[in-house]
Amino acid sequence: DAKTTQPNSMESNEEEPVHLPCNHSTISGTDYIHWYRQLPSQGPEYVIHGLTSNVNNRMASLAIAEDRKSSTLILHRATLRDAAVYYCILRANAGGTSYGKLTFGQGTILTVHP
Amino acid sequence: DTEVTQTPKHLVMGMTNKKSLKCEQHMGHRAMYWYKQKAKKPPELMFVYSYEKLSINESVPSRFSPECPNSSLLNLHLHALQPEDSALYLCASSQWVQNTEAFFGQGTRLTVV
Numbered sequence: 001d002a003k004t005t006q007p008n009s010m011e012s013n014e015e016e017p018v019h020l021p022c023n024h025s026t027i028s029g030t031d032y033i034h035w036y037r038q039l040p041s042q043g044p045e046y047v048i049h050g051l052t053s054n055v056n057n058r059m060a061s062l063a064i065a066e067d068r069k070s071s072t073l074i075l076h077r078a079t080l081r082d083a084a085v086y087y088c089i090l091r092a093n094a095g096g097t098s099y100g101k102l103t104f105g106q107g108t109i110l111t112v113h114p
Numbered sequence: 115d116t117e118v119t120q121t122p123k124h125l126v127m128g129m130t131n132k133k134s135l136k137c138e139q140h141m142g143h144r145a146m147y148w149y150k151q152k153a154k155k156p157p158e159l160m161f162v163y164s165y166e167k168l169s170i171n172e173s174v175p176s177r178f179s180p181e182c183p184n185s186s187l188l189n190l191h192l193h194a195l196q197p198e199d200s201a202l203y204l205c206a207s208s209q210w211v212q213n214t215e216a217f218f219g220q221g222t223r224l225t226v227v
Binding site: 032034036038042043044045046049085087091092093099100101102103104105106107 | 118145147156157158159162164169170204206208211212213215216217218219220221
């Protein structure tokens, strides 16, 4: 299975932008990059996903490197409610041993300071 | 309705008991998942169902038995569990197993005594 590498933790101040990096050097051509987050005492929550082009939605932006070996989740203005564990996941879109799986790595614990 | 509902929210069971966890979604999703999450660890995938058929079993012990009786419902039957099986059990669903976003329930907190 293609793996992702994320920093264990990051800190931010409220109302500042946050850039959460993810390395996925063994990504295959059909893998989509997904981001989920898990707030304390809750189930994971979908944030955003993309394949090659940068993506924006109401929650965040996803910047994908041209070689697709890394990506960055961007929270434009962090709030206290954004404090969570953020997971970068590769989701296989074609056959192979990873097909159908949504496998979580260790994730990044984001702390937001008032 | 973008909700995945899991019941019960909490469950305490003895090692000789048989119990079941239930998961329901009404989004028309055809892929459903069971995860196990220990404290301060990421969720671990256990099972994946696609079109009500088991498509992935991540070498889960047979004391955990999944069942998908219809496209909206997913059960996890528990029998002869060990204390180390105590964890948060999460259910999720997505449109298909291919690249689509997954929606998670709030989980069942299981304690085995």
